[in-house]
Amino acid sequence: MLCSAGLRPRLGLIAAVTDAQVSAATAYLSGGSWWRWPWRVGVQGAMRRVAGQFRTDSMAHAYLELGVPFVFVPGLDSPASVALLRRAAVDAGVLAEAPILRGELLHSLPASLLNFHAAPLPAYRGSWATYWALYHDEPLSVTAHLVEERTDQGPVLATRPLPVQRGDTLADIDRRGFRVCAELAVEVLQQSRRGLLPQPQEPWQGRTFRGEMPQDIVAECQRRLRDGEYTFFSD
């Protein structure tokens, strides 16, 4: 999501993940003249044709509800995305459940590209990091950082505790993690005007977890929560 000065969301980019969405994106882009359309009219007009395909829990539905222009792109690192980013007059880009970004895309945004990682950095990078921190009996937090080539290793901007309460399930923690990430995003974007002091990370300062967490370990995390063995309950 790209934000303008004043922190109003200007444009959302959604990587198309279904054939229907790819078709819509292709049809939308094939004319070649869509760049000159006013964003709001062009985007919303085009997307009404595929509105019925949006689940109510989808990003597209959320953007529609909030009145934020959005575009489906074949992929976040596609030439269409890169072109959009280069032309966008925005202050910051915010990633939300995005895949690992590489290459030209990372350097296409004149402003900062931010990620909000639901685990302590630099120690717990990569996938399932929230659960890995829980499994290692660490207090949880979310981290705002600048995006760079190495996964979750960009300079850290801010952190916020992610409370775990007695009786929480892993799903509860996930939901709270999203909320705290959003709160941190607002805080960081508001502070960006006054300047934040990024804290660089070094590769050796953390571990990058890759792939899926083994199911027996997920189950063990759930059990430790249920049986009260986690050390850092907030209540």
Added chain:
Amino acid sequence: MLSVVIPAAVPRDDYFRVWCAVVDHLEAQLHFDATGEESGLCRITRVQPPGGGLVLPVQRGQAKESVGKPSRIEFSSCSYPILSSEAVTTAEQVGSEVRVSADLITPVARLLTLAEEQLDPHRDRYGLVEGHRSPRQQAGCLSVPWLERLSSFVAAALGLPIPIRYPRGARWAVAVSSDIDVLETDHLPTVLDFYARHAVERPTFMVCAVGREERCARDPTYDLDDPAARQRLQPLREAVVEIGLHGSYLAHDRFPWLTAQKARLESWWSSPVVGHRAHFYRFAYSRSWEWQRRAGFEYDASLGYPDLVGLRSGHGIPVAFMTDDSVSTAFRVLPTHLLDQHFFWPRRWDQAEVTAFIDRLVTECEETASVLCVDWHTYTLGGDFQWWSVFDQLLSTARSRGAYLGGMWEVVRRYPKCSGCASAGTHLAGGNAAGDVSKT
């Protein structure tokens, strides 16, 4: 003075770590032959006195996958237990060289780099690596110091002595330490008397120095700023002991907390603190060591199993910490082999088990000139615990078998620092820590 000449072509990898550790243990001058590397062979030659060589195949770059097989090499009428790439390993004297049929380096490299636990993500409820999960436990060799076994064979193959580095000609050592987790009674004088009876030189006491903002539910409850705690710790100030930092539950991964706790402890102790062991043995490989090194510690003793006696990294001797870029540092890793709780939790060993185990452990250390680092919590002395009878037996047995009994720094400082291994092609030199007393 020891040195290793490494040609520029030799990459600084896990293999290199093993070799630096062996060189430190033997305090030897050895030469690597680069041409052997290209053909999958490594040739190591004794420099001083010149002559003698050892040739063995090396599976470079496969440390994580190369699970070693306990094996034995028959050489010069002796049998050497070794961790090898093959179940059957032979050694043959050909002229001035000893040629070995299997890779002895890579399996040890795998242990030094904690590959076992990097590949197995399972941890206990405190985030700790458990010994019962190790394949070595299943093979019945979790307490074998495989690095020292390798050194012993290399020494034999190259005609090198294993140096005598401890006072009164002792070849091996027990590094004696006590974590202070509980400070609710005045038990320290009794502990000091115990160590005095066993003539332990400068035993190490690990003291917690957690600040209010750093404390969590798992940390010791005493506070260095509390006059009552200081009074209970006063006997340590009046004795000849080493004080080390018992880093708080979360400090292993929080550099500002680590430095603050070190400063707090030094302020109370009025002297530098060089040793560290994390409370609960919490540890994150390898960054915890890097944090500790940057905080100014000389060694760490946090590498231990919560559930079993054993050597997590396959060595008992102090080994120089190498960064991820294979730069050797002066910071040493001293694994803790044995804790009091191992004999009493989850079940209490009977006397026959204790005696047999101590005998095996001491024999292993004596044969390999290893170090047995032990941690016996101070609060377990007396009362209902009666745990110290086992410690008494262990120290008595070790001394009767020629061990030096000293605190952790007294042991660590007698090992050379493997310094200057930063650039390829340079002559690497190591030396003893500054201020070392004579070893004899």
